Amino acid sequence: MTAHDATALTDTDTYLRVQHFYARQMRLLDTGATDDWAATFAEDGVFAANGLPAPVRGRGNIAAAAKEASRRLAEAGVVHRHWVGMLTTEPAEDGLLRATCYALVLEVPRGGEATVHRSTVCVDLLAPAGGGWVVVDRRVTRDDLA
Amino acid sequence: MTAHDATALTDTDTYLRVQHFYARQMRLLDTGATDDWAATFAEDGVFAANGLPAPVRGRGNIAAAAKEASRRLAEAGVVHRHWVGMLTTEPAEDGLLRATCYALVLEVPRGGEATVHRSTVCVDLLAPAGGGWVVVDRRVTRDDLA
Amino acid sequence: MTAHDATALTDTDTYLRVQHFYARQMRLLDTGATDDWAATFAEDGVFAANGLPAPVRGRGNIAAAAKEASRRLAEAGVVHRHWVGMLTTEPAEDGLLRATCYALVLEVPRGGEATVHRSTVCVDLLAPAGGGWVVVDRRVTRDDLA
Numbered sequence: 001m002t003a004h005d006a007t008a009l010t011d012t013d014t015y016l017r018v019q020h021f022y023a024r025q026m027r028l029l030d031t032g033a034t035d036d037w038a039a040t041f042a043e044d045g046v047f048a049a050n051g052l053p054a055p056v057r058g059r060g061n062i063a064a065a066a067k068e069a070s071r072r073l074a075e076a077g078v079v080h081r082h083w084v085g086m087l088t089t090e091p092a093e094d095g096l097l098r099a100t101c102y103a104l105v106l107e108v109p110r111g112g113e114a115t116v117h118r119s120t121v122c123v124d125l126l127a128p129a130g131g132g133w134v135v136v137d138r139r140v141t142r143d144d145l146a
Numbered sequence: 147m148t149a150h151d152a153t154a155l156t157d158t159d160t161y162l163r164v165q166h167f168y169a170r171q172m173r174l175l176d177t178g179a180t181d182d183w184a185a186t187f188a189e190d191g192v193f194a195a196n197g198l199p200a201p202v203r204g205r206g207n208i209a210a211a212a213k214e215a216s217r218r219l220a221e222a223g224v225v226h227r228h229w230v231g232m233l234t235t236e237p238a239e240d241g242l243l244r245a246t247c248y249a250l251v252l253e254v255p256r257g258g259e260a261t262v263h264r265s266t267v268c269v270d271l272l273a274p275a276g277g278g279w280v281v282v283d284r285r286v287t288r289d290d291l292a
Numbered sequence: 293m294t295a296h297d298a299t300a301l302t303d304t305d306t307y308l309r310v311q312h313f314y315a316r317q318m319r320l321l322d323t324g325a326t327d328d329w330a331a332t333f334a335e336d337g338v339f340a341a342n343g344l345p346a347p348v349r350g351r352g353n354i355a356a357a358a359k360e361a362s363r364r365l366a367e368a369g370v371v372h373r374h375w376v377g378m379l380t381t382e383p384a385e386d387g388l389l390r391a392t393c394y395a396l397v398l399e400v401p402r403g404g405e406a407t408v409h410r411s412t413v414c415v416d417l418l419a420p421a422g423g424g425w426v427v428v429d430r431r432v433t434r435d436d437l438a
Binding site: 020 | 161234263265290
């Protein structure tokens with residue numbers, strides 16, 4: 001496949017729906033709806049990150065970790081905004097979809113200045129579910145640790 | 147509707163056209179074409195923000211406020227760049243479209259460093275107009291004031 | 293054409309494929325795959341920027357310049373992430389496509405804080421090639437120098 005080969009794009013409809021999925025998913029996390037956010041992962045989904053000591057396995061554990069992180073932010077009076085960009089999608093094994101993107105976390109303290117908190121690369125394996133997707137496997141690589 | 151339900155997406159064509167609309171709209175504002183920018187609002191459109199003392203009502207007042215803000219930036223030798231991201235669209239009452247997004251304002255002083263000026267959430271009601279849309283109602287919530 | 297005229301959008305499929313193209317193109321640059329990145333330019337492509345003393349002409353020269361820039365970043369232990377946003381596309385002369393966007397460069401030092409390195413406006417002329425595009429002409433305007 002050459003560098004300018006656009007055929008890796010599964011299809012434009014799928015690509016758009018994945019954009020929409022991420023918009024909703026990230027907003028759920030950022031607004032503290034952590035159970036709804038965790039529901040966008042598969043029951044046995046995995047969240048791995050080079051900023052974590054070990055991968056978090058299973059929707060329940062993913063929900064618990066997000067809830068605790070959300071609690072700490074609220075306590076500190078800080079808002080996080082996750083931005084996804086530079087998204088590509090391609091078919092993966094077993095009918096899954098591989099989505100690769102840059103993900104940025106902006107941090108905004110109440111009454112303070114917004115800053116770029118994290119710059120990361122995120123690689124997801126998505127499974128079709130209910131007209132949308134669930135995340136089967138997420139790998140987040142922080143650029144400052146890479 | 148579950149967290150991973152993609153059916154809230156009106157249709158992919160509409161979603162894309164809204165992206166395109168915002169790209170053009172924000173660039174009009176950032177380049178100081180404030181009358182053209184105001185023309186993307188309905189005649190009786192409303193611009194409300196938690197950073198404003200009161201909502202601005204009507205295209206003429208929206209244009210005047212934008213022109214004055216643009217004049218001050220030019221005088222200060224500062225460029226603003228509005229970025230829209232994490233967009234979702236859904237049908238709203240009366241044939242309108244509700245578009246929700248994160249909106250970021252980058253500030254770049256001439257000869258200086260770019261910084262994140264504002265992080266906001268923007269909720270628009272859009273009405274079909276001339277093959278595109280006009281903003282009937284915009285609510286901007288600054289994250290640092292929320 | 294009025295400010296809210298959406299018909300400038302060539303077609304939604306093209307618009308999406310250009311988004312996908314930029315996502316792949318920028319990631320090639322950011323991961324140091326500078327030859328693959330340069331292959332997304334036409335053989336006689338031009339890269340002009342108000343931050344450069346003169347336009348870089350031809351794929352070979354574009355590759356060499358990118359390779360050298362990439363080498364310096366690696367040596368400094370710094371990662372760049374190019375984000376494209378607020379994209380519009382419109383038909384241009386000779387069957388080309390004009391794509392206009394904001395392009396942001398985030399800079400992340402190893403073990404350090406991510407910052408906004410550059411805010412720019414990018415105008416490309418794209419030619420169809422192999423199911424995708426190649427850049428025939430790129431004009432990058434840094435906002436801090438504009």
